[in-house]
Amino acid sequence: xxxxxxxxxxxxxxxxxxxxxxxxxxxxxxxxxxxxxxxxxxxxxxxxxxxxxxxxxxxxxxxxxxxxxxxxxxxxxxxxxxxxxxxxxxxxxxxxxxxxxxxxxxxxxxxxxxxxxxxxxxxxxxxxxxxxxxxxxxxxxxxxxxxxxxxxxxxxxxxxxxxxxxxxxxxxxxxxxxxxxxxxxxxxxxxxxxxxxxxxxxxxxxxxxxxxxxxxxxxxxxxxxxxxxxxxxxxxxxxxxxxxxxxxxxxxxxxxxxxxx
Amino acid sequence: xxxxxxxxxxxxxxxxxxxxxxxxxxxxxxxxxxxxxxxxxxxxxxxxxxxxxxxxxxxxxxxxxxxxxxxxxxxxxxxxxxxxxxxxxxxxxxxxxxxxxxxxxxxxxxxxxxxxxxxxxxxxxxxxxxxxxxxxxxxxxxxxxxxxxxxxxxxxxxxxxxxxxxxxxxxxxxxxxxxxxxxxxxxxxxxxxxxxxxxxxxxxxxxxxxxxxxxxxxxxxxxxxxxxxxxxxxxxxxxxxxxxxxxxxxxxxxxxxxxxxxxxxxxxxxxxxxxxxx
Numbered sequence: 001x002x003x004x005x006x007x008x009x010x011x012x013x014x015x016x017x018x019x020x021x022x023x024x025x026x027x028x029x030x031x032x033x034x035x036x037x038x039x040x041x042x043x044x045x046x047x048x049x050x051x052x053x054x055x056x057x058x059x060x061x062x063x064x065x066x067x068x069x070x071x072x073x074x075x076x077x078x079x080x081x082x083x084x085x086x087x088x089x090x091x092x093x094x095x096x097x098x099x100x101x102x103x104x105x106x107x108x109x110x111x112x113x114x115x116x117x118x119x120x121x122x123x124x125x126x127x128x129x130x131x132x133x134x135x136x137x138x139x140x141x142x143x144x145x146x147x148x149x150x151x152x153x154x155x156x157x158x159x160x161x162x163x164x165x166x167x168x169x170x171x172x173x174x175x176x177x178x179x180x181x182x183x184x185x186x187x188x189x190x191x192x193x194x195x196x197x198x199x200x201x202x203x204x205x206x207x208x209x210x211x212x213x214x215x216x217x218x219x220x221x222x223x224x225x226x227x228x229x230x231x232x233x234x235x236x237x238x239x240x241x242x243x244x245x246x247x248x249x250x251x252x253x254x255x256x257x258x259x260x261x
Numbered sequence: 262x263x264x265x266x267x268x269x270x271x272x273x274x275x276x277x278x279x280x281x282x283x284x285x286x287x288x289x290x291x292x293x294x295x296x297x298x299x300x301x302x303x304x305x306x307x308x309x310x311x312x313x314x315x316x317x318x319x320x321x322x323x324x325x326x327x328x329x330x331x332x333x334x335x336x337x338x339x340x341x342x343x344x345x346x347x348x349x350x351x352x353x354x355x356x357x358x359x360x361x362x363x364x365x366x367x368x369x370x371x372x373x374x375x376x377x378x379x380x381x382x383x384x385x386x387x388x389x390x391x392x393x394x395x396x397x398x399x400x401x402x403x404x405x406x407x408x409x410x411x412x413x414x415x416x417x418x419x420x421x422x423x424x425x426x427x428x429x430x431x432x433x434x435x436x437x438x439x440x441x442x443x444x445x446x447x448x449x450x451x452x453x454x455x456x457x458x459x460x461x462x463x464x465x466x467x468x469x470x471x472x473x474x475x476x477x478x479x480x481x482x483x484x485x486x487x488x489x490x491x492x493x494x495x496x497x498x499x500x501x502x503x504x505x506x507x508x509x510x511x512x513x514x515x516x517x518x519x520x521x522x523x524x525x526x527x528x529x530x531x532x533x534x535x536x537x538x539x
Contacts (some may be wrong), residue, residue: 053441071444083438087460087537096456100447100486150446 003029003064005154005188010059012045018213019045023059024209025216029153030186034193034203034222034228036246038254042214043192047156050190051077063154073101076147083143084131090142091115091127097149117145121175137168144176157191161198170230170256173202181226196246200239201228206246209251218249327507335507336515342496343515347376349491350481353409357416358477365421365473366466369428370458379429390426394419394476398484419480420473427469431462464538467531474527478520493519 010023019042027033037043048054049061052071062069063075084093098105105113118127121141131139140160147155148213161169180187193199199206203222210217222242224233233239308329315328326334336343372378372386387445397418401411435458443457485494493516500508 049442051445053444071447073447077441077445079438079441081438085439085442085457085460087463088456096448097446130537132537134385146380146446 005029005190006060007046007050008060010046010049010056010061012042012049012054012056014045020049020056021213021215023214023216025219027190027205029064031071032186032189032191032204033225034191034199034206035209036193036199036206036250037209037214038194038211040210040214040226041209043194043209044158046209046214047077047158047190047192050154051075051156073150074152075154075156076150076152077088078140078143078147078155078157078160080162084139086131086148089128089130090123090134091118093131093142094118094149095147095230096208097146101150101152114149118142118150120148120179121145135168136245137164137172140164140172141175142148144172144179148179153185153187155187155189157189159192159194162193162195169198172228177202177228196243196250197234200224200242201233202244203229208246208249208253211257217253218246220246242248277353298349323504323506325506327510331507332510332514334506336511339496339508339511339515343493343512345517346492346496349495350485350491350493351491353412353415353484354477354481358420358474360413361417361420361469361473361477362424365424365469366428366459368468369425369466370432370454370462372425373432373462374454374458386422386425390422395483396468398480398487402484402488408484408488408490412433412481412489415480415484416477419476420470423472423476424466424469426471427465431465432458434465435461464535467527467535471524471527471531474523475520478516478523482516535536 005025005027007023007025010020011018012020023046035043035046045054049056050063050068052068052075054068066074068075084090085096088096091111091114094117095107095110098110098113115127118124121144123138123141123145126134126138126142131142134142143160147157161172164172180189191199191202200222205214206218206220206222208218208220209215220242224236224239271526311326314326315324318324318326318360372382398411398415401414402408405411407412439457439461443453448457481492482494482497485492486498489495493512497509497512497516500506500512
């Protein structure tokens with residue numbers, strides 16, 4: 001299976017501290033995977049390895065059969081801390097990404113395309129604004145627009161809605177699903193979160209990382225039909241049961257940590 | 262120099278009360294009034310001190326401390342000459358400072374982003390930077406064909422190091438998240454330096470430019486004492502030779518004002534350029 005993200009025997013240590021141990025994971029193209037874990041489980045580190053920002057000490061990473069050896073435009077990343085460049089207007093932040101992804105485009109073309117992406121995420125009114133003029137939710141919309149503008153088939157999202165208030169968080173979850181469901185072929189998404197509800201609402205699959213060192217302790221399919229409705233899904237027994245079992249898995253892992261210490 | 266620091270203080274005092282303005286309007290007005298009084302008090306005391314010195318230590322026909330009114334008249338009469346001097350001084354200061362800014366930024370960012378360049382150049386910079394640039398003046402005058410060229414060179418040296426050092430520090434201070442983002446977007450080479458490192462380093466660069474501009478004025482006027490036939494430093498030196506103290510003091514005050522205006526101009530440019538910093 002070459003149309004996939006493959007992680008084999010990934011070990012990663014930092015300052016003699018083992019962060020990830022023996023991670024094996026295969027994610028088929030077009031799947032939305034929620035990567036769930038307590039803080040310290042190394043889930044953000046795992047995402048940075050896939051992004052190519054760090055290299056593992058041992059193991060192999062490949063995207064669509066190609067080994068990952070550094071950052072590449074075939075993988076877009078959205079971080080939690082709105083890493084838009086504060087000295088560029090919102091539209092320039094997107095246009096610079098388009099310029100890299102499609103160098104043949106002209107200046108006007110890039111801007112037009114950037115505006116299209118900003119419309120898509122509901123930022124029509126903020127096109128020529130600067131990041132400091134936007135709320136956290138708006139900045140994160142812009143960050144999503146930028147990742148989409150790169151046109152990468154793989155999107156890596158590191159707790160992108162972690163710093164948002166509940167209302168904005170729900171809105172952006174819906175926006176993300178809407179964009180993802182509308183695209184064809186679907187993008188592959190690895191979404192890091194520590195929020196069980198968020199993981200279940202968004203993902204086709206939930207991969208749970210245990211702590212110290214990070215390793216896969218559960219890998220569960222989430223089989224709720226797509227075009228999910230938040231209200232009825234959260235009220236369903238199936239959702240409730242899955243949520244409980246995941247919470248128990250996480251709690252057991254935490255308890256094991258406490259006993260080990 | 263005094264004018265400048267007082268002006269800076271005024272600005273700070275004027276700004277501090279604003280955060281409380283919404284919650285305690287009356288307290289804020291009171292504080293602002295106090296600030297104004299405190300600031301003007303310094304000026305009043307200084308002027309009174311000057312007046313007293315001029316009144317009570319007259320010391321003959323040509324007092325070392327000329328009366329403020331005499332000085333004011335001397336300043337008024339010298340304005341055309343001072344203006345010519347200003348143009349002459351700026352024809353040295355501007356090329357020297359602009360060259361130092363351009364080279365300081367380019368080399369500072371290059372060194373700050375390249376560990377290899379840093380290893381190669383830092384030992385030299387560490388030795389060369391602390392040399393007081395004034396010691397180059399006599400040699401520059403001897404080596405370079407014209408006085409103007411040597412003065413430009415000395416101003417350049419004085420302004421270069423602080424700008425260079427701050428540009429290096431600014432490039433080092435680039436936050437990891439912006440560096441990661443640049444990598445994710447595939448920004449590299451000139452584009453990475455120009456659109457990511459340079460703007461991120463600008464706050465540091467402006468600090469370096471402010472220090473460099475101060476040094477430029479010092480070196481300019483010192484160089485003019487040596488060999489100029491026009492200019493602000495030359496004006497003061499010339500009338501000192503003739504013991505024309507009113508004109509000399511007028512020249513000092515005028516130079517202070519010009520320095521202050523140049524600093525204020527740089528500050529205004531900085532605010533415009535760094536508008537995105539909140």
